Amino acid sequence: MSGPARLGSWWTAADGAELDVLLYELVRGVSEHRERCARCAEGFPPCPHVRRAIEAVLEWRAARALLSRAEWLRAERHRLEAVA
Numbered sequence: 035m036s037g038p039a040r041l042g043s044w045w046t047a048a049d050g051a052e053l054d055v056l057l058y059e060l061v062r063g064v065s066e067h068r069e070r071c072a073r074c075a076e077g078f079p080p081c082p083h084v085r086r087a088i089e090a091v092l093e094w095r096a097a098r099a100l101l102s103r104a105e106w107l108r109a110e111r112h113r114l115e116a117v118a
């Protein structure tokens with residue numbers, strides 16, 4: 035999966051691959067959890083445990099996007115300095 039366009043050109047294939055792993059684990063974990071959770075078995079919205087797991091993935095994605103953006107900007111500056 036490639037990153038959504040809004041994540042910018044700094045979102046790398048490695049970032050996308052790591053997000054794929056996290057999403058796979060999230061979906062797998064939630065599937066197992068739903069069998070044991072009365073609230074999640076009712077449907078939507080999920081219980082606080084599942085919401086927290088989803089938030090953790092979203093927080094990871096936001097932090098990784100910022101980190102990759104900083105790395106991309108640093109590399110871009112080096113490219114520009116090499117040309118000048």
Ligand SMILES: [Zn+2]
Pocket residue numbers: 067068071072073074080081082083084
């Ligand atoms: Zn639950």
